[in-house]
Amino acid sequence: MARLSRQQYAPGDHPDWEPPASSVGVLGWLRANLFSSWFNSALTFLGLYIIYLVVVPLLDWAILRADWSGDSREACSSGGACWVFVRIRFEQFMYGLYPSSEYWRINLVAGLMVATMAWLTVPRIPYKRYGVVFALFFFPVITAQLIGGGNFGLSEVETTRWGGLTLTLILAAAGIVAAFPLGILLALGRRSQMPIVRAFSVAYIELWRGVPLITVLFMSSVMLPLFLPEGVNFDKLLRALIGITLFQAAYIAEVVRGGLQAIPQGQYEAADALGLSYWKKMGLVILPQALKMVIPGIVNTFNELFKDTTLVLIIGLLDLLAIIQAALEDPKWLGYSIEGYLFAATVFWIFCFGMSRYSLAIERRLHTGHRR
């Protein structure tokens, strides 16, 4: 290096040099991020020590010393985690109180769901437009027919027997699919020029954001039937779904409004000047940009919606968490709540993490270079 740097070049003749070895590669990264000063080095070691303190006992308990096989609590004698409990109850956690002879119907829906998700999410698979139509209109009908039964020679299974992860996913998926478009409409309404539309949107959003979801669920399950005329009675699950949808739509509306406000006035004017009507302007120019901008916020709301579905346990629906809690009450398995809750947390985490990774992938795909 010393020899090179003393060498003189005529102006304009300087060749490109390699960067110094200490600033690139693994070594460069370590130096820049973990050991940039004595204080940061100390923090790095402290951090590693804390990770060691937490992770090692956890792994030891949850995996190394855990009991996996057996069919009663007598099998759990090692002092580690007793996964036997989860294994024995696994079908119930997944399918709720659904009759076991009909599990194949849920499995079929799950398979269909995975296939549809792949259709929508894997960029290489074509005909995305039909995929969206299928997912939004046909898939829910097929799901309702298959799981609910009652037609096509399938025995009817009442919604009170739906439960476990199946119910959680149904609530979350239906809530997301219904709340998203409603939220967008409310956001547009709140920015509308028309005073009545705007007033309605503002009132709606502020009303629903001002009450806890638990209240909404109580209202829908306990109070709503009091107001309905005699004989009119619709399903508790459906009522919960409507409650969740209306509630989350208000949150989505505010997230989307944030995106709409970030779009420069010039975009509206350019679309207007080209003669696009209001709905075309919004659908083709404004919303694609606004929604892209608020993907993190939208996914955040979806994430919350997914986890908030656990609140349906207070109106007697047995979602994943509720059914795990019910299983913990079983005298044969008293004392294994850590395993149960850890299992629930892991399942929820897997789905939420999946959502967030997918949203990152969309953000990357939609990135079209810096704005002007």
Added chain:
Amino acid sequence: MSENSGRRRPESQPIVQLQGVHKWYGEFHVLKNIDLSVAKGERIVICGPSGSGKSTLIRCINRLEEHQRGHIIVDGTELTSDVKNIEQIRREVGMVFQHFNLFPHLTVLENCTLAPIWVRRMPKHEAEEIARQYLEKVRIPEQADKYPGQLSGGQQQRVAIARSLCMNPNIMLFDEPTSALDPEMIKEVLDTMIELAETGVTMLCVTHEMGFAKTVADRVVFMDGGEIIEVNEPYAFFDNPQHERTQLFLSQILQH
């Protein structure tokens, strides 16, 4: 005068007509009794100090701004609050903005085909063919598949011009099209506009480019304080301004 004499005389039928137009922003009176009639094929340059209402004036012509009194008649249709009328007029009036206002989520080609496909209901392949022709005309056919964010300011403004032209407008409005550009990019945009002027499209152009006004304009409109102070042919306007405010303005911008 020699450059001016070769110009085609504008036809008599006005394509844009403003009669006694007034506009207020709240209490502020931005446009005061504007009378202007523009013949088909005429090229008008509007200049004036900032805040004089010149941008507001041309933005009223495609109803990006609403006028409160007077009449604006564009291509035989009067601008009222009737949405049908407004959309019809906007289809026939192209506009180029100071900040380009390209759609950043669409490619250059998609920017150009959006309105023909969705407003004119043109088949996609036909719209793309036309878009490529206009991109060729503004000399950036090779950028068709890039996104606006990847282009320079001058290129973006030429895309914006092509985007407007794809709608095959009778009237083109330019709102300070070169004011946001670096000096070396101004020329490429002005050259494009000069070529466009030769095609016979009606142009109303708010600009400070006096060289452009001299080369292209049939008439120059000078505005100050929300009023039209003076309208004249470019050489008479620059060589022999009548009103003292015009003289002051010209002395200020031509000093350098």
